[in-house]
Amino acid sequence: MTRAGKSGSGSDWPEALCAPVRHLPSHSHLRIALSGGMDSVLLLHVVARLYAHTGQVSAFHVNHQLQPNAGHTERFCQEICRELGVPLDIRRVIVSGRETPESDTSGGIEEAARNARYQAFEDILAPGELLLMAHHGDDQAETVLFRLLRGTGVAGLGGMPRTRPLGEGWLYRPLLNFSRAELQGWATAQGIDWVDDPSNTDERFDRNFLRHSILPLLKSRWPSLVSRIGHSARSCREGDELAGKLAEIRFHQCADDSGALRLSAVASLSLAEQKNLLRWWVKRHRHEPPAISDWPLVLADFMSAPADREPELRGPGFVIRRYREKLYLVPEFTALPAGKPALVPDQELVWGEWRLKLTGAGKRKTPAPEIRISTRAGGERIRPTPDGPSKSLKNWLQEKNVPPWERARLPLLLEVEDGHEEVVGAGDLWLSGKYCGEAPASGWRIVVERECN
Template sequence: MDSVLLLHVTAYLYAHSGQVSAIHINHQLQPNADDAERFCEDICRELGVPLDIRRVIVSSRETPEIDTSGGVEEAARNARYQVFEEILAPGELLLMAHHGDDQAETVLFRLLRGTGVVGLGGMPITRPLGAGRLYRPLLDFSRAELHAWAAEHGIEWMEDPSNIDERFDRNFLRASIFPLLKSRWPSLISRMGHTAHSCREADELAGKLAEIHFQQCAGPSGELCLSAVGALSLAEQKNLLRWWVGHFHYQSPTMADWSQVLQDFLDSPADREPELRGAGFVIRRFRGCLYLVPEFTELPAGKPVLIPDRALWWGEWRLTLAASGKPKTPAPEIRVSTRAGGERIRPAPGGPSKSLKNWLQEKNVPPWERARLPLLLEVVGGHEEVVGAGDLWVSGKYCGEAPASGWRIVVERECN
């Protein structure tokens, strides 16, 4: 009902503008899924609104990218939002028909799951989504108000049979809990809307405070200095870490005991390596700082050889061998490998050689990066000589405006 009403209102406001289109996601989960698809086709044809129909497979071995760990409701949401992100172009708005009752159900549902202020803020009116934005214009209206308007104007809609299945938590709240609460507190929906608004404001203020603390505690690469973090209160430390994880576009983990995690980072002996794992990242400690490290991709097997003008991806590094002008010698054999132990490099031309292990320690390269660093090995007479170490150093023989060999090794790194 709410989606159909929103479609009518939008089509009326922007009639003949060519600016409105609709999308229907067929999750293929309900017995009447095809009937609902045909209904959407009919109503959009009647309103003169172009319709994009997308069929998704919610849970299948063929679609491992769809997260089904949160149950079928969450999996269906992930599937449709994945489509939304794909189709939204810059400057476009995706209008959603969530209303005040939906907001109240969300707040109560998250309260029962033990969420914090962020969750109790409910659904935002607008937020970025893909290349565009999501916008919910009906959040200030109740379901009863929308139903009355739809009925008054003779708007027809189809009910989703899954909405009456109380095996789903939200449906249980909607059908069994909220009617009872509303009978006792008639203004429940608006009250919970005010609560959500207050929590969003509190979260916004907490974010601004965390940003101030980040500026006080952050190093040049975005790491957190533990001595500065330790000067904050426990609540400020937790707030900073949650903001820090979100700042790098990851979802903050739900921790049962944040205080123990922080104590491990701050107080555990230097020879220990405490860490906190999240979805797609790990927080690690190194030389008095906390680093947020992305989950690594697998490295190529063996020792691949650089082929001229063909990029080789080594984890987050992009390696290319290119001719400088018109080289007088054939392309050298440059292999790529990780450390095996015992390697030596000559950082300064004509200078003494150094142990690669010691040199990396002098450069403050964290141990998790040392293990993945691409070593560039030139093969001469069956012997391998280190001529590059990731984006940290490349021999003058293969870098600069006029490399001595006539060949240039280009090392680029994708960083957050």
């Protein structure tokens, strides 16, 4: 534990420190991310002084169970919250990759611990709640330099945003404009105790190397380094925001009614605008854009590959595919159930991204039909119009411009009678009049819905 040197009452807090905590976004409840370190303990004291009387404040400690003093830190957080009258929630997490603490290009245990921590934050935040984090200017400088060294773009060089959505609530960082030295000076003056994390001195971790070996050297040459980097980060964030607004304009110019991108429209954009549009498009679907070193080659493949080819761009959780002069962003789907499950009357069946249900309709009381769900096996035929000719399902789907990957996951509704199977529905594209409309001929109605990404 680090003791500041005196036992202060905290009655004379500097207004410079209190001001950003006074002016927070609207919220129904405040949570403080409490690590036990100097910055988070200082933030806890300020918040307790300004908001504890409201009864809408609590702290949240994530125990990564990585350090020998993890138990001591948890008990310290419990004690300081008890003294301040602030309720405390504790979450113990297991960090994957804990056996390889050394630095590596993937972020190693640092990134694994961060992911586990933020997942815990997402899990606990309810709608309207605001999570306060004590990141400061030095943290921002470390983040920007770290991302620069990893080859990030403008969005990454924007550093940590002051606020952003997190789970069902929001995250807010009120101390970003202060340096670590300023915060430690206030903590010392107020006599605040905190716990030092022993891993913070281990320079095998990239951020610790920057913090202890690189930033002090840079500061000795440029004393205003932290504020300079903070200014650059804000400029990058503004640039990224403008790029996002431009991408949205280009999206509305290039997209069809289904949200697919028309290649002819995309081809009219400059290379920079094409890259910007695709990155924005991926983020809009809540995915992370892949790191690509040769965007010109990827885009040229989409634009000029022969018609019989199906170029694609894969990223974490999604694929961008070309089909009939359009680009489609397709999520990675889960495996479909095996076999041919049957619909049970009035019970919803979840089948991949589809939800299907068989319900009684009208006053007719006929026995429930046997309706089973399956994918295409080949050779199926349907009768799209009651009095029209039957058609090959394969040809009909092609006429409807249904992309190949959707055809493969389209649920076929099979009516089974006397061992014979008849296709009476194809996803949400077509349903026989026997099972749809105000008065289905069978006396039963089938409801088919697809979850949208």
